[in-house]
Amino acid sequence: MGKEFTTVSIPTSLYKKIEEVIKGTEISSVSSYVTKILRESLSKDQGKQEVFSKEDEEKVKERLKALGYID
Amino acid sequence: MIQPHGGRLVERILKGEQKKKILDRAAALPSVKLDAESVSDVENIATGVFSPLEGFMGKEDFRHVLKQMRLASDLPWTIPIVLDVGKEEADQLKVGGLVLLRNEKDEPAAVLHLEEKYAYDKEEMAEKVFQTTDAAHPGVAKVKNMKDVLLAGKIDLIQESPTPFTRYKLSPRETRVLFKEKGWRTVVGFQTRNTPHIGHEYVQKTALTFVDGVFINPVIGRKKKGDFKDEVILASYEELIKNYYLKERAVMAILQMEMRYAGPREAIFHAVIRKNFGCTHIIIGRDHAGVGTYYHPYAAQDIFEEFPDLGIIPLFFRSFYYCKKCLSVVNEKICPHPPSEQIQFSGTKIRDMLVKGEYPPSELVRPEVARIIMEFKNPFND
Numbered sequence: 001m002g003k004e005f006t007t008v009s010i011p012t013s014l015y016k017k018i019e020e021v022i023k024g025t026e027i028s029s030v031s032s033y034v035t036k037i038l039r040e041s042l043s044k045d046q047g048k049q050e051v052f053s054k055e056d057e058e059k060v061k062e063r064l065k066a067l068g069y070i071d
Numbered sequence: 072m073i074q075p076h077g078g079r080l081v082e083r084i085l086k087g088e089q090k091k092k093i094l095d096r097a098a099a100l101p102s103v104k105l106d107a108e109s110v111s112d113v114e115n116i117a118t119g120v121f122s123p124l125e126g127f128m129g130k131e132d133f134r135h136v137l138k139q140m141r142l143a144s145d146l147p148w149t150i151p152i153v154l155d156v157g158k159e160e161a162d163q164l165k166v167g168g169l170v171l172l173r174n175e176k177d178e179p180a181a182v183l184h185l186e187e188k189y190a191y192d193k194e195e196m197a198e199k200v201f202q203t204t205d206a207a208h209p210g211v212a213k214v215k216n217m218k219d220v221l222l223a224g225k226i227d228l229i230q231e232s233p234t235p236f237t238r239y240k241l242s243p244r245e246t247r248v249l250f251k252e253k254g255w256r257t258v259v260g261f262q263t264r265n266t267p268h269i270g271h272e273y274v275q276k277t278a279l280t281f282v283d284g285v286f287i288n289p290v291i292g293r294k295k296k297g298d299f300k301d302e303v304i305l306a307s308y309e310e311l312i313k314n315y316y317l318k319e320r321a322v323m324a325i326l327q328m329e330m331r332y333a334g335p336r337e338a339i340f341h342a343v344i345r346k347n348f349g350c351t352h353i354i355i356g357r358d359h360a361g362v363g364t365y366y367h368p369y370a371a372q373d374i375f376e377e378f379p380d381l382g383i384i385p386l387f388f389r390s391f392y393y394c395k396k397c398l399s400v401v402n403e404k405i406c407p408h409p410p411s412e413q414i415q416f417s418g419t420k421i422r423d424m425l426v427k428g429e430y431p432p433s434e435l436v437r438p439e440v441a442r443i444i445m446e447f448k449n450p451f452n453d
Contacts, residue, residue: 004139026376036379039145043380052248060248067238069322070252 010034072247073351074382076343077123077146080243084117084228085182093169093229097179101164102171103156103222108293108329110174110232112152113181115328115344117228118242122347126225127154130189133221137199140336140377147343147378149336150200153191154183154222161188161220170222174232186224193217200333203365209295210332210362234327236291239305241324246286247349253319255283259352259386260345262359263289264330266299266307266444268436270416272315273400274388278354285321286350287312293329295362296452297422301325303443303450310443334359334366335374339381346383356388392416393434425450 018030027033052060064070075081085093105113115121123146128136131143133151140149156164164170166185174180197204197211206212234240241249250258259278263271279285287308291301299307305325312321326344331337337360342353359371367373372387391402393414406413414434424431430441444450 040379043382052244056244057248060245061252064241064245064249064252069241069249 005031008034072251072349073346075119075122075243075347076382077144079123080119080247080347081116081122081125082119082244083125083226089227090229093182093227094179096169097171100169100171100182102173103154103160103164103183104173104177105154105175105180107175109154109172110180111292111327111329112154113172113226113228114231116152116226117181118244120243120326120328120344120347121152122243124148124152126183126186127221127223128152129187129223130191130221133189133191133223137196140339147339147381150331150333150340151196155218156220156222157218158220160218161222164188164222172226176232178232179229180232181226181228183222183226184224185222187222189221189223190219191221200331200336201365202334205365208332208362208365234291236301236305236325236327239323239325240327241348243347243349246322246324249322250284250286250349253284253322257282257351258284258286258349259354260286260288260342260348260350260383261354262326262341262345263287263304263308264294264298265418266304266450267311267440268416268418268421268431269393269400269434270391272311272437273391274354274356275321277388278352278386279320282352283320285316286345286348287321287323288326288345288348289323290330291325291327294452295330295332298452299444299450300447300452303447306447307440307443310439311437314439315437330360332360332362332365334361335370338371338385339374339378342375342381342383342385346381350383352384352386354388355385357390422451 015030018033022033116124116126128151133153135141135143136148136151142148164185166188168185170183170185171179172181172183193214194204197214201208201210204211206215259282261275275285289304289308308323312323338355341360345353355372358366358368375385389402391400394401394406394408395412396408397406416435421431421435425444
């Protein structure tokens, strides 16, 4: 397994601000807070919309009809 | 429609000429026989249930999953999906080659593009996944009985193994078309390994009040002794849906997969799977995927805090019970009455009554559901 963590730079003032924000919370460190926020932000832009071909979709609909899932 | 986990629904099913080519070579390929659970894993990978996995995990993903509950790509993933073989068997297999995977009937099920063979620490795997190394835990017991080498690589499905429940088996591609056809923009997934009691119905309908449809998704496969048999679970839900749900608001399809009983980690895994099926929400109740007293009753809810990037919304339900004063199913937040007025939904109590041939009270189980269960000579796993 490669290196598990790496370093990024943020302004010291921002670091101190985060330290204040997480004081008394369950978040144990500035790194944990930044990781959480970044993951949250990145997840909003996940991949492209799945596209089925018309033909594939029709085949699926036939099976769903045969099984009684749709009329 | 919600994105599949990782952005793309995996499909690794051999068809036409490709399938014929592999089958022509099958007899000459080295092969590994799978148990029923690994066959299910193969099918779930191939049909996109486990998207974005395209095969059995390599060492890097395996280590990340154990240590960080994420794939090496940082995507949330909490349960290792691995294929174990004995050392001697592994020695016969060449990295870079194809391995035929046979099902329990010795029929060709899939091919594995063998990319890696690696050793692992069973004790560590059990401790990380189940938070215990106690062999009395069914998941730990299974890990301790695993063989010594893990095989990794992408798989291609040759054919699905027959199941008596094919009529209820839908792939994520199919459920996504189904939800679209029904006009559902929001769908709540309900994971179950039990026959329904009134409490389950309360949870499902409470969630359904806020979304367009409910996807009831029983887990079919290896479970522990004393759990309801798969056919009993399906028949009882059929009856419940027929009598008490709007056809246009509820569908049921099976998830063929073993229960791991990994509590919180398995709750995240279940959420990822339902996301792949197209659910936007998932119901997480008390002690989800737990067994015995290994996990805190709400650990499976708390763990979602660690996954802001999961992409599916968990709906948490705490304890609920029937209140004799309120004359309905309630929970601790909405019922002011003392414990003496409460009737708990005890699975053990309901089971004991059914074993004795007694109908549970209608406050606990719908009479139609109880009747269906009692029609089975032995509704429980031996």
